[in-house]
Amino acid sequence: MHSGPLADLDPATLHGILRLRVDVFVVEQNCSYPEIDGRDAEPSTIHFWCADPDGSPVATARLLVDGLADGRSELRIGRVCTRHELRGTGLTSAILDAVVAEIGDRPSVLDAQAHLRDMYARWGYVVVGPQFVEDGVPHVPMRRPAAPAE
Structure with a gap:
C-alpha cells in the first residue's frame, strides 16, 4: 500500500x-466525463x-478536502477503483482500510455507486440522501460520522 500527495x-x-x-x-463503465478534474x-x-x-497501480482511491459554503471543510473519498480482473481479491478493502485510517475519527463523505452501498457500510458509511444519477450511473450520498469523543 502506498499513499502521498501528487508532488510525491x-x-x-x-x-x-x-x-x-x-x-x-470511462472505458469499462462507458461514461464519457472529464476524469482528470x-x-x-x-x-x-x-x-x-x-x-x-512491476510497480503499476492496480487499485486506487483519493482523499479530498471539500470546502463547504459555511467556511468549514469535510473529507471526501473518491475515485475508488480496482483493475477488473483483480476485484474480489481484497485490494479494494486494503485501499479503504488505509483511507479510513488516514481519516481517523473525523467525519467523511463519499458518493457511492448505488450497488456498492453495502460495501462502504463495512467502514461505517450510511446513506444520507436520495439516489441520484451521475454520468448515467446510480449513486447514493454516504457519510461516516465523527467518532464520539471519549
Whole structure:
C-alpha cells in the first residue's frame, strides 16, 4: 500500500493511477466525463494505491478536502477503483482500510455507486440522501460520522 500527495508521485505512478481510473470509469463503465478534474493536484489531496510486482497501480482511491459554503471543510473519498480482473481479491478493502485510517475519527463523505452501498457500510458509511444519477450511473450520498469523543 502506498499513499502521498501528487508532488510525491513519480510520473510512472501518476500515469498508472490515471490510466486505471480512465480504464474503469470511462472505458469499462462507458461514461464519457472529464476524469482528470484538477482535484488530483490540490495540495491537500492524498492518493492511495496498491501496485503489482512491476510497480503499476492496480487499485486506487483519493482523499479530498471539500470546502463547504459555511467556511468549514469535510473529507471526501473518491475515485475508488480496482483493475477488473483483480476485484474480489481484497485490494479494494486494503485501499479503504488505509483511507479510513488516514481519516481517523473525523467525519467523511463519499458518493457511492448505488450497488456498492453495502460495501462502504463495512467502514461505517450510511446513506444520507436520495439516489441520484451521475454520468448515467446510480449513486447514493454516504457519510461516516465523527467518532464520539471519549
